[in-house]
Amino acid sequence: xxxxxxxxxxxxxxxxxxxxxxxxxxxxxxxxxxxxxxxxxxxxxxxxxxxxxxxxxxxxxxxxxxxxxxxxxxxxxxxxxxxxxxxxxxxxxxxxxxxxxxxxxxxxxxxxxxxxxxxxxxxxxxxxxxxxxxxxxxxxxxxxxxxxxxxxxxxxxxxxxxxxxxxxxxxxxxxxxxxxxxxxxxxxxxxxxxxxxxxxxxxxxxxxxxxxxxxxxxxxxxxxxxxxxxxxxxxxxxxxxxxxxxxxxxxxxxxxxxxxxxxxxxxxxxxxxxxxxxxxxxxxxxxxxxxxxxxxxxxxxxxxxxxxxxxxxxxxxxxxxxxxxxxxxxxxxxxxxxxxxxxxxxxxxxxxxxxxxxxxxxxxxxxxxxxxxxxxxxxxxxx
Amino acid sequence: xxxxxxxxxxxxxxxxxxxxxxxxxxxxxxxxxxxxxxxxxxxxxxxxxxxxxxxxxxxxxxxxxxxxxxxxxxxxxxxxxxxxxxxxxxxxxxxxxxxxxxxxxxxxxxxxxxxxxxxxxxxxxxxxxxxxxxxxxxxxxxxxxxxxxxxxxxxxxxxxxxxxxxxxxxxxxxxxxxxxxxxxxxxxxxxxxxxxxxxxxxxxxxxxxxxxxxxxxxxxxxxxxxxxxxxxxxxxxxxxxxxxxxxxxxxxxxxxxxxxxxxxxxxxxxxxxxxxxxxxxxxxxxxxxxxxxxxxxxxxxxxxxxxxxxxxxxxxxxxxxxxxxxxxxxxxxxxxxxxxxxxxxxxxxxxxxxxxxxxxxxxxxxxxxxxxxxxxxxxxxxx
Numbered sequence: 037x038x039x040x041x042x043x044x045x046x047x048x049x050x051x052x053x054x055x056x057x058x059x060x061x062x063x064x065x066x067x068x069x070x071x072x073x074x075x076x077x078x079x080x081x082x083x084x085x086x087x088x089x090x091x092x093x094x095x096x097x098x099x100x101x102x103x104x105x106x107x108x109x110x111x112x113x114x115x116x117x118x119x120x121x122x123x124x125x126x127x128x129x130x131x132x133x134x135x136x137x138x139x140x141x142x143x144x145x146x147x148x149x150x151x152x153x154x155x156x157x158x159x160x161x162x163x164x165x166x167x168x169x170x171x172x173x174x175x176x177x178x179x180x181x182x183x184x185x186x187x188x189x190x191x192x193x194x195x196x197x198x199x200x201x202x203x204x205x206x207x208x209x210x211x212x213x214x215x216x217x218x219x220x221x222x223x224x225x226x227x228x229x230x231x232x233x234x235x236x237x238x239x240x241x242x243x244x245x246x247x248x249x250x251x252x253x254x255x256x257x258x259x260x261x262x263x264x265x266x267x268x269x270x271x272x273x274x275x276x277x278x279x280x281x282x283x284x285x286x287x288x289x290x291x292x293x294x295x296x297x298x299x300x301x302x303x304x305x306x307x308x309x310x311x312x313x314x315x316x317x318x319x320x321x322x323x324x325x326x327x328x329x330x331x332x333x334x335x336x337x338x339x340x341x342x343x344x345x346x347x348x349x350x351x352x353x354x355x356x357x358x359x360x361x362x363x364x365x366x367x368x369x370x371x372x373x374x375x376x377x378x379x380x381x382x383x384x385x386x387x388x389x390x391x392x393x394x395x396x397x398x399x400x401x402x403x404x405x406x407x408x409x410x411x412x413x414x415x416x417x418x419x
Numbered sequence: 420x421x422x423x424x425x426x427x428x429x430x431x432x433x434x435x436x437x438x439x440x441x442x443x444x445x446x447x448x449x450x451x452x453x454x455x456x457x458x459x460x461x462x463x464x465x466x467x468x469x470x471x472x473x474x475x476x477x478x479x480x481x482x483x484x485x486x487x488x489x490x491x492x493x494x495x496x497x498x499x500x501x502x503x504x505x506x507x508x509x510x511x512x513x514x515x516x517x518x519x520x521x522x523x524x525x526x527x528x529x530x531x532x533x534x535x536x537x538x539x540x541x542x543x544x545x546x547x548x549x550x551x552x553x554x555x556x557x558x559x560x561x562x563x564x565x566x567x568x569x570x571x572x573x574x575x576x577x578x579x580x581x582x583x584x585x586x587x588x589x590x591x592x593x594x595x596x597x598x599x600x601x602x603x604x605x606x607x608x609x610x611x612x613x614x615x616x617x618x619x620x621x622x623x624x625x626x627x628x629x630x631x632x633x634x635x636x637x638x639x640x641x642x643x644x645x646x647x648x649x650x651x652x653x654x655x656x657x658x659x660x661x662x663x664x665x666x667x668x669x670x671x672x673x674x675x676x677x678x679x680x681x682x683x684x685x686x687x688x689x690x691x692x693x694x695x696x697x698x699x700x701x702x703x704x705x706x707x708x709x710x711x712x713x714x715x716x717x718x719x720x721x722x723x724x725x726x727x728x729x730x731x732x733x734x735x736x737x738x739x740x741x742x743x744x745x746x747x748x749x750x751x752x753x754x755x756x757x758x759x760x761x762x763x764x765x766x767x768x769x770x771x772x773x774x775x776x777x778x779x780x781x782x783x784x785x786x787x788x789x790x791x792x793x794x795x796x797x798x799x800x801x802x
Contacts, residue, residue: 081726081729082731082737083726083737084737114754148722148726149721149725252726254725325789335798337531338532339530339531339532342466343636347464348465354467370498371497371501371532408795410712411789412791414712415712415713
């Protein structure tokens with residue numbers, strides 16, 4: 037269903053020859069509805085790819101008519117050539133689908149520091165434009181994959197309206213934003229302001245809390261386009277809830293497909309003095325390589341959880357920390373609690389719960405284990 | 420040479436049966452000189468092991484007569500039992516060597532959350548005390564090993580005086596302080612204040628800048644004991660330089676022996692607006708798992724360096740960043756520079772140089788690559 041689940045959108049995904057594999061690597065999403073309201077959230081990395089700089093600029097008026105996306109090259113750290121290439125992608129798309137270049141967002145993903153083969157990219161845009169269809173959402177989702185093993189889509193609906201989306205990302209999932217390109221569409225008739233509020237709120241507690249390897253991308257982009265085709269204007273709260281549901285679904289799919297992962301780990305922090313404390317502690321635990329190795333080895337090593345908590349400035353008393361792994365409270369009052377032999381880590385899903393016993397706030401961070409496969413996938417000789 | 424290179428010190432290392440392997444696991448270092456001046460630096464982790472809490476307390480008067488160290492158990496997150504066990508270790512040592520318990524520092528290393536087999540520990544202390552010798556420094560250095568593949572010692576001398584030391588640590592090397600137990604001794608006649616200043620200054624630019632895996636220990640301890648036996652009081656600057664030299668030597672040995680590492684990586688940040696910025700950027704680069712995997716695979720992936728820099732709040736312009744890998748400036752002005760094919764990464768030593776082009780300050784962080792062996796060593800099923 038993907039980005040064409042909502043009415044008023046066309047999409048396509050084609051092999052443009054950017055990837056050596058010959059796989060699909062160029063996607064278009066076009067808004068043909070009466071509205072062009074849009075919102076976006078971008079990486080907080082200060083080293084930003086040319087397409088991020090461009091898309092941020094064209095979104096200033098909260099309006100988009102189309103998105104062009106490519107895998108096979110991030111067009112990041114490519115200097116003025118990269119800036120010109122991004123603009124050329126927007127212009128080629130504008131020409132092919134009959135809109136203004138300033139109404140076209142650009143998203144790129146792949147290796148940093150390499151310029152795009154622009155002849156192939158522009159030819160691909162023409163081909164993709166010719167193949168635009170109301171069933172093209174799946175092809176588009178496939179075309180934005182990099183090391184993803186599967187393409188990711190999600191849909192949520194309200195009475196008479198729909199929110200759908202696609203995502204890519206498998207490594208570099210991180211703070212600020214995860215590795216990713218995400219395009220969401222809706223046929224609800226919603227203003228740019230409402231879109232922006234709903235998107236920021238959803239991203240803050242979904243993609244922003246996915247932390248696979250602590251590395252933040254230069255290209256992360258989440259876009260939300262509204263066509264208004266349904267003619268329905270939902271209550272903002274109901275709409276925000278649907279956007280959140282789609283983002284949550286996609287975020288979980290990203291973690292499930294993280295590079296080389298064998299465990300999906302939910303780090304749940306409760307009893308925090310503030311939400312900020314809960315997120316800080318959650319991230320510190322989620323990024324601890326030693327813990328991630330231990331969970332990979334199915335070792336309920338709660339000492340590594342405590343040492344990760346101890347590096348933060350959150351409010352807590354080291355002698356009053358409780359930690360459960362898959363429901364077994366292996367650490368009580370900062371020392372050994374229930375028998376660690378009771379912990380069953382044989383499944384793919386792991387929950388690490390930390391009770392800071394310092395307040396009422398909570399937060400959840402999703403991560404995965406650290407495996408030899410992660411190392412292999414990210415060492416040049418293996419990719 | 421180790422801790423007995425300086426006059427006035429006796430040491431020993433024995434197998435007490437704390438480790439199942441039967442290897443040496445208990446060490447004593449005793450100061451028999453006219454002076455008992457001492458200084459210490461401890462982990463900044465807020466979750467601190469019982470021996471850290473104890474040693475910090477007994478060092479308040481800048482005086483120590485002995486140090487007892489064990490491997491095979493960290494005595495961290497062990498609650499009141501752990502506190503009592505640490506005190507018992509100090510008391511047993513005090514009794515065996517004829518000093519006060521409040522003059523004995525305690526250091527433990529090994530698994531977190533497990534209490535020590537105190538009958539074996541106390542018997543071991545008696546045995547170790549009986550074996551104290553002016554040649555015992557090597558045995559002591561061996562006895563504090565955990566996953567270290569080799570024991571680490573270093574010595575520096577001035578006219579008539581010596582500074583020597585031993586260190587252990589292979590994983591968990593990190594910010595604040597690295598994984599480690601370090602005992603330094605000197606026969607110089609130096610006050611506690613001078614010792615403290617020299618030690619803090621040395622640690623700040625050596626052990627504090629070793630960052631193997633970003634994980635901070637609950638037990639890190641660096642002690643410096645002065646016997647005064649040489650009767651020589653060096654100029655503070657000359658003494659500080661010798662302490663720095665020994666710390667630097669030991670810090671490099673720690674990185675060289677980091678768990679599963681195949682590369683020793685020096686991250687050198689220049690052109691920073693402040694030393695703080697240089698350290699912040701250096702740590703961010705040194706902790707980037709994706710870069711550490713790339714260097715393991717001998718891939719000069721400078722894009723991962725830039726994306727790590729971009730996550731910091733240091734002063735820099737993304738379009739004016741220069742990066743060299745092993746001397747080849749593969750990134751100039753935030754984009755591709757010299758041909759990356761020129762980079763030779765076949766050796767064990769790798770230097771990543773970042774010029775922030777924003778000032779005159781600099782700093783160096785030492786780290787290592789991320790390997791499948793690291794994952795294996797830190798997954799329970801393999802250890």
